[in-house]
Amino acid sequence: MKMKAGKTLKILTTVFLAIAAVLILFYPRGRAHQTRQRTISFWSCTGQKEEVPFIVMAFNAAQDSIRVLSNAIPWQEQEKKVLTAILSDNPPDAVSQFIPIVKWASRMALMPLDKFIERDQFDTTAIFPALWQEMRWQGHLFGIPVSSASYAFYYNKKLFRQAGLDPERPPQTWDEVIEYNQKLTRYDKAGNIIQMGFFPFYRSSLVASQNSPATATIIAWEFGASFLSADGKTVTLINPAMVKATQWIVDFLKPYPINKIEAFAAGFGYGDQQAFAAEKVAMMILPNIFPDYLRIHAPHVEYGIALTPTMPGHPIASSTGSWWIAIPRGSKDPEAAWEFIKYAASKQTQLDAYIAMDQNLFPANRTATNDPLFLQDGKMQIFVTQLEHAHSSTIVPMAHDVFWREFYTAQEQIVYGNQSIEQALGTAQTIIQYELNKALSYDEYVRTRMNFFDEK
């Protein structure tokens, strides 16, 4: 009896192993079947609406030789998935993201595009300079910006009228912002702040929900600040422009006790709880998606859009970031991916995408934004001007997250009155510099061990 059971098991095992071997050997692979059409995979992030991005549908409809298979991944997961795919040598052929591209380029996750750009004489001047600057690392270009965010100064006309201000005349200088703010700030009976004119203190816990860039960097850029030396090796967070800009924030917040400010800001949330949508803050620097955002979440808000205020005698400044498409290292068909990228970056595609996407995607291509069709809507000229004067929010690419964590920590220390401006910015600068040095020295080491740029 026992003998027989053993034999049966032996046979079963053999059969099992045989089936497994057959499956492994003959499992249908993605590209095994040959067709005339080339297929490439493209990983994007799921945005608010689209599952298959507009550019993919348009590209597939426009030609027959290349078919793009799109895979939209939730943005929180995308970075991990793409990096894992590259590491396991099975990356998508093209990928789109909005995080600082240098974060990936410096880790050798992306293919330099210089060859393609030169060969096809891709018009680099058509892209807004701040966006183009982001694509560069170690003298190479790693991606093409396809869309961006342009920030402008939004103000609430109803609240302006209530405060006795002219709803057609937004503040033009930062001094006027302080003045307007005093008129627009309201309290309840208990003395709590229930409405403010402007709020310059959106820190790390509020950034994601409020969509507003750091006021201090915008003012500092107006003063001509630079936070990193030209060679990318020395952090200069503490510079006269930044000190003056931070002083403005301190002066702005001086009349309000910190606990009142904190209690007020604790009410800012997502969707219709966003500070501008909830009419808690009357003036805010917000991106170009906000007309659509307000239409969805707070259609009753009556707003105007203007250029950001300036410091007397200084030009305007703004912040931006780009949505780029790049080709991961190890892509199986970079040529086809490049064709797709070129199509996505072209003027007509950008104009079409802008309209198809409820005007959410601000073109990265200047020839598109200068088109009369685009400028039909009067407010667009404001966003274009702002973008021309914009600086990338990727300030220290090799230590991006550390930069912003330290920046907000320093702001907190200053606003809380724990440290002087010089002290807080100095501490932050030391930490960022330390992390940057570490990243640079690791980078040097890696170059001696991995030859990437000269590959192929």
Place this chain on the structure above:
Amino acid sequence: MKNKITRLQRNPLQKKQAWLGYLFVAPWIIGFLVFGLYPIVMSFYYSLCQYDVLRVPQFIGLGNYKELLGHDPYFWKSIWNTLFFTVVRVPLVILGSLLLAVLVNNAVKGIRFFRTIFFIPSIVTGVVLSALWLWLLNPQYGLFNSILAVFGIPGPLWLQSPHWSKFSMVLMSLWSIGGGRMLVFLAALQGIPTSLYEVVDIDGGGWWAKFRHVTVPMISPVIFLWTVLEVIFSFQVFTEAYVMTKGGPLNSTLFYNLYLYYKAFDDFSMGYASALAWLLLVIILVVTLLQFIVGKKVVYYEGK
């Protein structure tokens, strides 16, 4: 006992069957080796390196550990925050669940209903709970401060003040005292023979004597086990701070695991983050060993 087989006495058939046995457990063994042991070993190696997942690791010896213990201000800040959270939270959680268990151990009419009611909150998961508590603790519109205002007490800035933020997170974690812990305590309570309580009655002791001299010693192994577990859980606090405060204000809720997360997944300093993880293991190990040493003197095991 007569069939006892030692390794040397196995006949070929038994060897074959042993081989089959290994085959059947192979999925687990392979899974463990590939997804368990390998990452553990590699994370130790990476903790001695500069490493960012995509590029070759650079061996730097104890560099990461030296930097952590030597001059990383956030390391000590996060240790302090986590320790504070643990020391305040664990006694409250254990005491709270125990009291709740004693309460629902009474033979009151409809006790099953109460047990269910107390258990329900613990079903809510971390992120949802955090989003909910963000509003409960809102200083201007929140439930807590609204209730305090009725009594004329100005409520604090629960999450927005560096002095209150850690305490608020402790408060929030008490939400689930009626969960699995309470059930285990309840089961332990029901295992206590009623004869022991009768003895106290005969001796003329009241409820306190029963609780102090019967209940607590009899369930002390369960209390001990949960204390050990809760300390470990508390050291790993993450979600609340990640969702509600991002470590602020003024880094007052920058807990150890949150800092580790920033290092690993924002900065991609995987080597440094691995070093942080290994230090956490050492810290938890030491604390747990200490607990066992103390536990030996305090815990009463019936079987001994």
